[in-house]
Amino acid sequence: MSTSAQSSPKPKPDKRKRREQARTVVAIALAILITLFAVLNTDEVKVHWIFGTTETPLIIVIAVSAIVGAVLALFAQRQRGKRP
Numbered sequence: 001m002s003t004s005a006q007s008s009p010k011p012k013p014d015k016r017k018r019r020e021q022a023r024t025v026v027a028i029a030l031a032i033l034i035t036l037f038a039v040l041n042t043d044e045v046k047v048h049w050i051f052g053t054t055e056t057p058l059i060i061v062i063a064v065s066a067i068v069g070a071v072l073a074l075f076a077q078r079q080r081g082k083r084p
Helices: 013-040 057-081
Strands: 045-051 052-057
Touching: 013 057, 045 057, 052 057
Parallel strands: none
Antiparallel strands: 045 052
16 A cells, blocks of 8 residues: 555645745845835935924835835725625
């Protein structure tokens, strides 16, 4: 009796290891790009709010905008999933 016919197929360790390495390389590349982007965008910019104006580093404005956009996209995606 062969037990290999009864067991479920598993992904090869080499494939899994390559996927993890690829993800690590992509994560490192993104971290480097984000760091460069942050360093290059430190100039102060005026931000006009409803109740006043402040000066803030451009990278903060960009980061806050990106976070708000991601949160809104997440909410929109969840709402779309709830519809019948």
